[in-house]
Amino acid sequence: MPVVNRIADYAPQMTEWRRYLHTIPELGNDCFKTAAFVAERLRDFGVDELHEGFATTGIVAIINGQAEGPTIGLRADMDALPIPEETGLEYASTHAGKMHACGHDGHTTMLLGAAKYLAETRNFAGRVALIFQPAEETGGGAEVMVEEGILDRFDIGQVYALHNAPGFEKGGFYTSPGAMMAAVDEFHIHIKGLGGHGATPHLTRDPVVAACGIATALQTIVSRNHYAQDDLVVSVTQIHTGTTDNVIPETAYINGTVRSFDKEVQAMVIRRMEQIVAGQAASYDVSATLEYEKGYPATVNTPEEAGFAAAVATEIAGEDRVIADNGREMGAEDFSYMLEKRPGAYLFIGQGDTAGLHHAAYNFDDEIAPVGASFFARIVERAQPLGAK
Structure with missing residues (x-):
């Protein structure tokens, strides 16, 4: 089946919601205006319960079905990014230096569209818990909401979420069984040597050379300590040191990211990093x-x-526009905290040839909002059908 007809009727209203949300991007847990807008819509829809204040501005809304049954969770993220917008849109950000550059305004809109439909039709058993989460980009809002007990408090048995995907066919879906996105860690290395004149390096303990040695040696973790067919990334992304051409500085700083899928691999990276930093420091006579x-x-x-989510997506988009096993990606997502505690799935929905995520010219495509809302609605109706025994 294509987009749910009733949800297709909401398309103009969903576009209005999304474009309003686009004008008021908020960061981290401080999604106060966004949460207030979401809560007002949910009250208008007639949800049965509305619980606010999780992770500061998070919301859980409950809609009861027409029969007894379990509770399924649907999650959307609400926060934006600290990026000055360069779209030139008439509904561009009104909050200087902030924009919805990752489409969370669209994710929120898709879940609102599903909420409106589910509250009207209630063509399912049990309950649906609508989770509107702040602080996905930074702060781990999902972790906070899990620690605050939403999964147990509302007896949520399984969880699902969507993210838009620029560069993938508009209205198509992809997901993967098992690991889909990586764990993301960061490292900071502080080096202290002895500064001095650039003309007399023999009187110094040069942190610049040490930083270069450490950065180079860190690359051997992937190339020499790790099985090549397993996924691992160790990237040095910053080296800061020095202020002028004729002075050897006193200190240097290295920063970077590690992406992995396996906790044993993660532990190996930490162990080797500790060994490399200590060993290289000793060899260059710095700390x-x-x-x-x-x-x-x-x-x-x-x-x-x-697999179930891919089957539902196929009902919406058609078999030729759904990839059920797309493999792994090295990006990260804090929905992982919910999936650590409950069965469920995370999917991407294509939005065609647009600017990429986290780009100053990015904009969510409103045409895919009814598609995503239909997916959310059908996942509930399929997972918890009326009359099932």
């Missing part, structure tokens, strides 16, 4: 400290739920 910060865990779909 160096490593700060390793674990971030979002890997996003791992449960195979049964991923």
Whole structure:
């Protein structure tokens, strides 16, 4: 089946919602205007319960079906990015230096569209928990909401989420059983040597050379300590040191990211980093400290739920526009915290040839909002059908 007819009727209204949300981007947990707008819409729809204030501005709304049954969770993220918008749109950001450059305004809109339909029709058993989450980009809002007990409090048995995908066929879907996106960590290395005149390096302990040695040696973790057919990325992304051409500085700083899928691999990276930093520091006669910060865990779909979600997506988009096993990506997503606790699946919905995510010219394509809303609605109706025994 294509887009649900009733949801197709909402398309103009959904476009209005999304474009309004686009004008008021908010960062992290501070999604106060966004959450207020979402809560007002949910009250208008007549949801049965509305719970606010999770992770500061997160919302969980409950819609009861027409019979007893379990509870399914649907999640949308609400936060934006600290990027000055360059779209030139008439509904561009009115919050300087902030924009919806990742399409969370569209994700919120798709879940609102599904909420409106589900509250009207209630063609399902059990309950649906609509999860509107802040702080996906930074702050791990999903982790906070899980720690605050939403999964247990509302007895959520399985969870699903969507993310838009520039560069993939508009209105198509893709997902993967098992690991889909990587865990993301960051590291900070602080090097202290002895500065001095650039003309007399023998009187210094040069942190610049040490930084170069450490950065080069870190690359051997992937090339020499890790099985080549397993996915791992170690990227040095910043080296800061020095202020002028004729002075050897006192300190240097290295920063970067690690992407992995396996906790044993993650532990190996940490161990080797500690060894490399200590060893290289000793060889260059400087001191160096490593700060390793674990971030979002890997996003791992449960195979049964991923297959089920792909089947539902096929009903909406057609078999030739759904990829059920697209493989892994090295990006990260904090929905992973919910998938660590409950079975479920994360999917991407294509939005065609547009600017990429986190780009100043990005804009969510309103044409895919009814498609995503239809997916959310049908996943509930298929997972918890009326009359099932």
